[in-house]
Amino acid sequence: MRAIVGPTDPIHFDNPEGNPIFDGLPNEAYDSVLDFGCGCGRLARQMLQQHPRPARYLGIDLHPALVKWCKQNLTPVAPEFEFRHHDVRYEAWNPGDDKPEIAPFPVEDASRSLVIAYSVFTHLTQEHAEYYLDEVARSLRPGGFLESTWFLFDKALFPMMQDFQNALYINDRDPSNAAIFDRGWLVEQAHERGLTVVAATAPVVRGFHWQIRMTPSGEGAESVELPADEAPVDTGGTRAAVVAPDLDRS
Numbered sequence: 001m002r003a004i005v006g007p008t009d010p011i012h013f014d015n016p017e018g019n020p021i022f023d024g025l026p027n028e029a030y031d032s033v034l035d036f037g038c039g040c041g042r043l044a045r046q047m048l049q050q051h052p053r054p055a056r057y058l059g060i061d062l063h064p065a066l067v068k069w070c071k072q073n074l075t076p077v078a079p080e081f082e083f084r085h086h087d088v089r090y091e092a093w094n095p096g097d098d099k100p101e102i103a104p105f106p107v108e109d110a111s112r113s114l115v116i117a118y119s120v121f122t123h124l125t126q127e128h129a130e131y132y133l134d135e136v137a138r139s140l141r142p143g144g145f146l147e148s149t150w151f152l153f154d155k156a157l158f159p160m161m162q163d164f165q166n167a168l169y170i171n172d173r174d175p176s177n178a179a180i181f182d183r184g185w186l187v188e189q190a191h192e193r194g195l196t197v198v199a200a201t202a203p204v205v206r207g208f209h210w211q212i213r214m215t216p217s218g219e220g221a222e223s224v225e226l227p228a229d230e231a232p233v234d235t236g237g238t239r240a241a242v243v244a245p246d247l248d249r250s
Contacts, residue, residue, distance in 0.1 A: 015046035022147055024199065024213075027052050029145050031113040034105060035059040036132070037120035038083065041070040048078050054114075058107065060086040063093045090176070102131050110141045117148040122209070123176045126167040130189060137193040137216070146195070146214040151207065152229070155182035180207070183226050190214055196221040206231040 015021065020030065021043060030052055038044055038059025047054055057080060061067050070083040084106060089099035115136050121129050136146050153168060155161055166185035171177035190197055198221060199213035206229055215221050 015049040018049055018051045020050050020052075021046045025114070025145060025147075028143075029114045030054045031056070032111060032141075033057045033114045033116065034107055034112045034139060036086075036105065036115060036117045036136075037061055038067075038070065039063070040066045041074050041083075043116060043118065044070065044074055044081055044083075048074065048081065053078075055080065057081045059083045060106065062086045062088050062090050092174075102128055105135045105139050107139050109138050112139045113141055113144045115139055115144070115146045117146065119149055119209075121148055121181070122151050122178060124179055125169075125175050126165075126179075126181070129167075129179070129181065133189055133193055133195075136214075137195055140195075140216055142216055142218065143220075144216060145198075146212075148212050148214070149209045150186065150212055151178060151180040152183045152186065152210050152226070153180050153207065155184065186212070187226065191217075196223045197226070198222060198224060200224055200226045202227050202229050203231050205234045208234075 020027070022029075030047070030050075031054070033047070033054045033056065035043055035057065038061045041059065044057060044059055047057065057078075059067075059070060059082070061083075062085070064085050067083050067085045070081075074081050075083065086103060087099060088094065088103050089096055089101055117132070117136070121132070124132065140146065155166060158168075166182040168180040169175040169177070170180075187197055194217045195214040196217045197212060198215050199211075201211040203209050208231075210226075210229075
């Protein structure tokens with residue numbers, strides 16, 4: 001199960017010091033958490049050990065076996081941690097021609113203080129990414145936060161792309177293998193949904209996982225520009241250790 005979600009080292013699943021898993025968030029951000037793409041509970045396990053511990057947590061994932069494991073092993077020790085199957089079609093893990101390709105979050109409007117989407121938007125088509133950004137904007141309460149990861153590129157370097165094309169895909173048979181989005185498109189999409197990018201951390205490997213924090217626009221939401229990606233280019237070793245697990249969705 002750990003290989004499916006990415007890192008396998010136990011250090012990425014535990015939090016013995018009990019520190020909040022995201023730097024710079026106020027304690028109240030953990031009041032009501034939605035973990036979109038919770039996998040086998042990697043972040044849930046860390047939040048179970050952190051102080052403050054979320055008052056409410058809902059993890060959703062399209063992989064039924066991972067959700068089942070979380071229900072059987074995490075909810076019994078923390079009843080406030082709930083897990084639900086996000087029953088959308090993905091042939092490798094959740095096949096079925098009768099299943100929808102996308103589905104709304106099972107939460108009320110403006111009900112979540114924190115939405116997490118780690119290694120999720122990196123596997124969505126442009127159309128699906130836009131849909132789920134809508135869902136993020138709908139779900140966040142004023143002052144809430146989105147913590148997300150993305151693969152980003154600069155569309156200006158690809159003059160053959162048309163205005164409506166803002167994503168690159170590495171797999172012609174399964175676009176969800178990995179999706180890379182235009183930097184400018186992401187900022188624009190956030191703005192159109194009333195979201196502001198308030199923190200952006202460039203990747204340690206060029207072109208890999210960006211960490212992007214957003215919050216509903218309004219008083220106190222100070223936007224930041226995405227920094228230049230000046231990380232070293234991967235020469236192979238990092239690809240095997242870091243990229244391969246993320247591409248295990250193929």
